[in-house]
Amino acid sequence: MPKSINRTYSRYTREATRLLGQMIKLKRTKRKITAKDLAERAGISRGLLQRIEKGDLKCEIGVVFELATLVDIKLFDADNSSLTGHINRTEETLALLPKHVRNTKEVDDEF
Amino acid sequence: MPKSINRTYSRYTREATRLLGQMIKLKRTKRKITAKDLAERAGISRGLLQRIEKGDLKCEIGVVFELATLVDIKLFDADNSSLTGHINRTEETLALLPKHVRNTKEVDDEF
DNA sequence: TTATTATGATTCATATACAGAGCATTAATA
DNA sequence: TATTAATGCTCTGTATATGAATCATAATAA
Numbered sequence: 001m002p003k004s005i006n007r008t009y010s011r012y013t014r015e016a017t018r019l020l021g022q023m024i025k026l027k028r029t030k031r032k033i034t035a036k037d038l039a040e041r042a043g044i045s046r047g048l049l050q051r052i053e054k055g056d057l058k059c060e061i062g063v064v065f066e067l068a069t070l071v072d073i074k075l076f077d078a079d080n081s082s083l084t085g086h087i088n089r090t091e092e093t094l095a096l097l098p099k100h101v102r103n104t105k106e107v108d109d110e111f
Numbered sequence: 112m113p114k115s116i117n118r119t120y121s122r123y124t125r126e127a128t129r130l131l132g133q134m135i136k137l138k139r140t141k142r143k144i145t146a147k148d149l150a151e152r153a154g155i156s157r158g159l160l161q162r163i164e165k166g167d168l169k170c171e172i173g174v175v176f177e178l179a180t181l182v183d184i185k186l187f188d189a190d191n192s193s194l195t196g197h198i199n200r201t202e203e204t205l206a207l208l209p210k211h212v213r214n215t216k217e218v219d220d221e222f
Numbered sequence: 223t224t225a226t227t228a229t230g231a232t233t234c235a236t237a238t239a240c241a242g243a244g245c246a247t248t249a250a251t252a
Numbered sequence: 253t254a255t256t257a258a259t260g261c262t263c264t265g266t267a268t269a270t271g272a273a274t275c276a277t278a279a280t281a282a
Binding site: 009010013014015019020022029032058059060061062069076077081083087090091094097101104 | 123124127137140146168173180
Binding site: 060100103 | 237
């Protein structure tokens with residue numbers, strides 16, 4: 001039973017989401033694609049596209065990334081179009097680290 | 112009434128989301144922060160953190176970005192910590208473009 | 223080894239994000 | 253100018269993501 005949720009977001013989070021939405025709108029406009037058309041292409045409603053372009057924090061990340069992909073925005077600047085290499089390398093690094101993290105009870109430098 | 116939804120995602124979208132989740136887990140592990148602790152810090156449940164680290168596409172973008180921020184991942188490589196400049200510049204560019212996009216009925220180069 | 227904590231996975235109830243429709247306003251073209 | 257499509261809003265019902273609880277397993281530290 002999720003208690004009524006009221007999240008707080010850092011400024012950076014809000015700005016990053018806002019910027020991504022703006023970039024989508026910018027690219028869409030430059031390409032002369034209507035909101036209706038892009039929404040259809042992404043399989044979402046026009047209303048949702050509007051919220052995303054405004055930087056709404058509560059939208060599915062998959063949909064936002066899909067829109068970015070459709071208008072040709074490169075997330076994670078990678079030379080090639082595939083992120084598989086990145087993923088594999090991260091996976092390997094992760095495999096070398098301890099599987100569990102032990103909580104040192106001292107007040108540490110976590111944050 | 113949302114009809115039962117079944118989205119499709121491009122490979123790039125899936126990989127980008129997956130990579131971001133992995134990076135969060137990697138940074139968290141390197142810093143020896145437990146999943147429980149990071150979840151608490153972000154104001155979310157441990158289950159949700161798990162889904163995000165696995166690359167679940169249906170999580171709120173705000174929460175994912177907040178986690179990334181907490182473990183010090185830079186989205187949109189910007190020299191300074193603020194994205195305000197970026198936002199303003201995008202805003203200005205957008206202001207110069209036509210407010211409405213007109214749909215040319217020809218089959219065009221949209222995609 | 224043993225004790226204890228972290229992780230992974232599942233289930234359920236509910237808060238909420240979504241699609242769809244409608245309406246008013248704006249602005250591009252003819 | 254007039255026409256008409258695009259955009260920006262609201263609102264409502266419902267599909268679904270989330271918090272909480274639980275259990276099993278893994279793995280760290282003593």
